[in-house]
Amino acid sequence: MEIRNHDLIILGSGLAGLRAAVEAANVSKGELDIAIISKTQLTRPHSVCAEGGTGCCLRPEEGDSLELHAWDTVKGSDFLADQDAVQIFVEAMPKEIYLQDQMGCPWSRREDGRINQRPFGGHSFPRAVFAADKTGFFEVHALYDTMQKYNNITRYDDVMATSLLVEDKQFRGLTCVDLARGTFITFNAKALILATGGACRIYGFTTYSYTVTGDGMAIAYRAGLPLKDMEFVQFHPTGLIPSGVLITEAARGEGGYLRNNKGERFMDKYAPKMKETAPRDIVSRSEMLEIEAGRGFKGPNGLDYIHLDLTHLGAEKINERLPLIREVSIKFADVDPIDKPIPIRPAAHYSMGGVHVDNDGACPDVQGIWAAGEVACVSIHGANRLGSNSTAECLVWGGITGNRAAKYAMKQKKLPEPLLEKAYYEEHRVMDAIFRRKNTENFYEIRSKLREVLDTHVGVFRTQEGLEKALSTIKELQKRFEYCGIKDKNRIYNTDLVSYLEMENMLQLAEVMTKGALDRKESRGGHARRDYPNRDDENWLKHTLAYYTPTGPRMEYSPVNISIWKPVERKY
Numbered sequence: 001m002e003i004r005n006h007d008l009i010i011l012g013s014g015l016a017g018l019r020a021a022v023e024a025a026n027v028s029k030g031e032l033d034i035a036i037i038s039k040t041q042l043t044r045p046h047s048v049c050a051e052g053g054t055g056c057c058l059r060p061e062e063g064d065s066l067e068l069h070a071w072d073t074v075k076g077s078d079f080l081a082d083q084d085a086v087q088i089f090v091e092a093m094p095k096e097i098y099l100q101d102q103m104g105c106p107w108s109r110r111e112d113g114r115i116n117q118r119p120f121g122g123h124s125f126p127r128a129v130f131a132a133d134k135t136g137f138f139e140v141h142a143l144y145d146t147m148q149k150y151n152n153i154t155r156y157d158d159v160m161a162t163s164l165l166v167e168d169k170q171f172r173g174l175t176c177v178d179l180a181r182g183t184f185i186t187f188n189a190k191a192l193i194l195a196t197g198g199a200c201r202i203y204g205f206t207t208y209s210y211t212v213t214g215d216g217m218a219i220a221y222r223a224g225l226p227l228k229d230m231e232f233v234q235f236h237p238t239g240l241i242p243s244g245v246l247i248t249e250a251a252r253g254e255g256g257y258l259r260n261n262k263g264e265r266f267m268d269k270y271a272p273k274m275k276e277t278a279p280r281d282i283v284s285r286s287e288m289l290e291i292e293a294g295r296g297f298k299g300p301n302g303l304d305y306i307h308l309d310l311t312h313l314g315a316e317k318i319n320e321r322l323p324l325i326r327e328v329s330i331k332f333a334d335v336d337p338i339d340k341p342i343p344i345r346p347a348a349h350y351s352m353g354g355v356h357v358d359n360d361g362a363c364p365d366v367q368g369i370w371a372a373g374e375v376a377c378v379s380i381h382g383a384n385r386l387g388s389n390s391t392a393e394c395l396v397w398g399g400i401t402g403n404r405a406a407k408y409a410m411k412q413k414k415l416p417e418p419l420l421e422k423a424y425y426e427e428h429r430v431m432d433a434i435f436r437r438k439n440t441e442n443f444y445e446i447r448s449k450l451r452e453v454l455d456t457h458v459g460v461f462r463t464q465e466g467l468e469k470a471l472s473t474i475k476e477l478q479k480r481f482e483y484c485g486i487k488d489k490n491r492i493y494n495t496d497l498v499s500y501l502e503m504e505n506m507l508q509l510a511e512v513m514t515k516g517a518l519d520r521k522e523s524r525g526g527h528a529r530r531d532y533p534n535r536d537d538e539n540w541l542k543h544t545l546a547y548y549t550p551t552g553p554r555m556e557y558s559p560v561n562i563s564i565w566k567p568v569e570r571k572y
């Protein structure tokens with residue numbers, strides 16, 4: 001086993017990880033030895049897929065305000081967001097947008113040369129700053145290029161973390177497989193920032209990249225860190241049929257209509273004021289109700305759909321503002337949106353839940369660990385995230401955690417002793433035991449079944465019966481997984497091994513999500529129960545915290561910060 005020593009490790013090179021790396025390098029002024037690790041190449045995080053924009057109040061002189069951004073976010077969250085955290089968020093955002101500008105992010109501009117903004121769902125002001133419809137790609141590259149100017153950051157591409165080493169509630173290191181060399185590495189460090197992204201590849205019909213399998217959440221959970229609000233999954237209203245590839249909300253922000261099979265703009269009924277730009281939980285539920293009432297179109301494999309109509313926007317606007325959407329629609333659905341409506345339906349898109357952290361992004365349960373971006377739950381999104389607030393959160397808490405973790409690491413006199421016994425055990429498990437297993441079950445089949453169960457029972461609408469069925473099937477799949485091994489015995493770039501480890505993580509997270517959804521007997525944001533159709537503030541205005549036990553998650557609850565606005569009925 002190889003041992004590598006660094007002062008600070010950043011796990012993940014998406015927007016949150018890269019922003020943290022730049023901040024930590026800047027704060028430490030060369031004093032810290034920093035590592036950034038990614039299971040893909042550093043420039044290929046899921047964040048490059050972010051399309052539509054990054055939410056920020058930039059124009060107080062035109063009627064926007066920080067308070068309005070905060071209010072929209074809290075109302076959008078169905079009042080489960082922590083309002084003190086939301087305040088930190090909206091106040092920090094303008095600086096992040098200008099910082100990106102200085103780093104070279106080519107923001108789309110208005111005619112007067114100022115940074116442009118477009119409307120996004122649930123925002124009462126055009127607030128999404130964008131770079132055409134490739135926002136995440138340009139943000140990642142602005143940060144990545146900036147990172148190159150620091151020579152105290154070591155990069156580890158294609159290195160996959162398998163466990164956290166924690167003892168006496170103190171971070172002690174990280175174990176990883178070097179996928180390119182087929183070796184095992186134990187990282188010894190003073191501090192860690194988890195920035196490993198979300199978990200929605202657990203679903204079958206999803207907008208996510210294949211790599212987004214919730215690894216960071218699962219390894220934190222196994223190490224004793226609680227996961228917060230995992231039952232809240234966002235279903236984006238416009239996943240392209242049949243692949244699930246995202247059609248950005250900017251398509252509706254730019255004026256696109258949703259139509260049923262009668263050609264009606266049905267959002268008039270469900271959100272008379274905001275219509276297609278209502279928050280995602282409301283639009284996704286409305287689409288499903290239209291489909292269930294027989295007003296959708298018949299799709300392949302049960303993927304019935306409705307239409308996103310951009311034809312009235314005209315070729316010039318589509319080509320200028322939504323070039324990627326046009327390309328994706330032509331390539332993946334054989335539809336040119338200049339001439340024809342795009343077939344879409346709700347797709348799993350975002351994990352509102354994640355590793356429980358405080359407003360500094362620190363994990364209160366273990367010293368020396370911070371988390372930022374989609375892996376973390378601060379929480380600013382509560383039960384339903386507003387579009388464009390995620391890339392924004394990555395920038396804000398990437399910056400905050402980079403700063404705090406670097407300062408913490410600089411104060412620690414020496415590296416902790418490596419936890420060799422635990423590391424050797426993990427090496428044996430990953431590099432030896434898994435390879436020797438009998439392999440009487442096929443885990444790719446288990447993965448398909450898991451995805452089918454989640455799509456069917458833990459989707460836009462949920463019921464007691466469906467969730468119970470899902471939970472018992474997940475338990476059954478976990479048992480079957482014990483009989484899985486891997487066929488490919490090669491050590492170099494073993495994608496079978498990667499899929500196996502991801503599968504293990506997804507099975508654990510699916511259980512946490514489903515159990516949380518079963519226990520929460522109300523409807524709030526992304527969690528819509530047919531049997532409990534109303535929000536219940538008296539009993540459920542609280543965060544769920546799931547703790548690992550060998551027999552399944554133990555649930556606790558913690559209060560929501562409602563220091564500014566009392567919950568009211570959401571109307572759009």
Ligand SMILES: Cc1cc2nc3c(=O)[nH]c(=O)nc-3n(C[C@H](O)[C@H](O)[C@H](O)COP(=O)(O)OP(=O)(O)OC[C@H]3O[C@@H](n4cnc5c(N)ncnc54)[C@H](O)[C@@H]3O)c2cc1C
Pocket residue numbers: 011012013014015016017037038039040042044045046047048049050051052053054055135136159160161162195196197198207208209211212215216246248349350372373374375387388389390391392394
């Ligand atoms: C198609 C799409 C479009 C979107 N568009 C927008 C948008 O316009 N605006 C907006 O605000 N939000 C958008 N979102 C959401 C937003 O893109 C994500 O929430 C955000 O980019 C997540 O960034 P992150 O840094 O937390 O994680 P990621 O970008 O997912 O990065 C995670 C990193 O962790 C690494 N990693 C993961 N597991 C391991 C492991 N076991 N070992 C080592 N490394 C690991 C990965 O390799 C990667 O480097 C969109 C989401 C999707 C799916």
